[in-house]
Amino acid sequence: MEGKEVIKLAGLTKSYGGENVLDEIHLTVYEGQIVGYIGPNGAGKSTTVKLMLGLIEDYYGDIYIFGENLKDLDYSYKRRIGYVPENAEIYDSLTAAEYLIFIAGLYGIDEEEALEKARRLMEQFNIEHVLHSRLSSFSKGMKQKVLIISSLLHNPDVLFLDEPLSGLDANSMMVVKEILALLARQGKTIFYSSHIMDIVEKISHRIVLLSGGSIVADGTFDELKEKNKQGTLEDIFNDLTGFHQHKEIASAFVEIVQGETV
Template sequence: MTITENENKVLSLHALTKNYGAKMILKAIDLDVYRGQIIGYIGPNGAGKSTTVKIMLGLVEGYHGQVEIFGEDIKTSDGSYKRRIGYVPENAEVYDNLTASEYLTFVGELYGMSPAQVERKSRRLMELFELQDVLHTRISSFSKGMKQKVLIISSLLHDPDLLFLDEPLSGLDANSVMIVKEILAQLAAQGKTIFYSSHIMDVVEKISNRIILLADGNIVADGTFDELRQQNKEGTLEEIFNQLTGFDEHQEIAERFVAAVQEDDTDD
């Protein structure tokens, strides 16, 4: 590996293994991720995606192997690397009793920002997401899409170098989806690294410049969409996903489901 590659390495997993009881969730995963990459991290439910991300975030311990972020082994780190990370979880517990301004101030100060910085930045970001009128409104009154926008703002408020996104487009309208996708592209162009996990394959296909497919605790594919398509001779990421995970029963199950819906329940 060249010096330039080492300098640009943002995170590295070596022989990462995690068990829950007798079940092995991650099976000695090796992975290096570099500056400016948008990683589409996909896999079936239970494949180990969330476990991988939570280990990197320091939320799950008791793993084997090595995890380095920004060149630091997170087992021995003082945790300062977390200030350079942003995170949008799939099911976030937002403090509904707070206003958007109070919540963003709380998050910003956790990352070491001053109240003045947070106020100035959050006001501007809320305005760009067309939420300026609800900056001082309790989050409990927000729609799902509005809450999601606040979560996205909170993850970017401190200008992180590494961003973990789990289904970040959930609840957003079409215009907001286009804005967020463009935000991610521009951040990556500036050297930010984005770890993007979603079940919406067409979005992953479009925004990612590297796709990693996890199945049964193993990385079974790693490359650009074009590389995966050449290797697997399939047209879409969804088809490649189905091929590599061995799931080919979707048509049959759908046909049986529709037949059951249309079944005549008239008593004999």
């Protein structure tokens, strides 16, 4: 299924204060792939995404997007990218409609078209009744749906999603998972970061595990299973990141909770 090269990281290194958050990352992602990008907290997942979006600068190595070096590109390549950040900031004194029209406008989509598209997409998510309500009154799941819509309004070729399902109920989750699968089948590339292993296991064509700034595993779920002789992605994750003491930690934690407060 190797199509066109969409993203290529060549020896990508980023350091903060002398410490390498990303250490010589080599990764090539092809058209139509859903890449599950996983790793422990602080492994450098969001740093990678932010580098590709030009939100952080000063790195070593090269980033190629749509075959071109990021260093030679101006801002307009972002037109083909959709992004759902984790803990996204949002202008919450705007209504959903205003926010979506605003975001669409930044991508050069005119107001009527944006509103019509936003309304129809919100209808599919069952939240069209709050189209003209302030985002500040939205529940976490509703906000998340708006963010997902805002990342797709301009029909991007690449999607960067960071915990896109957080706050969604089980039914909406199924819808979004299906949406992602369909988008990938149409040739869109999806970069999917999450801590929920069984979802990553199910939707990803390819899993990349980042730990301590380096890629420690890269392949389909079946390939990883074979190599590590473990049953689930969660087990593989624990194994590769060298974590086995969850039981001891849990019991120590509960002991502290029950003990006298200091």
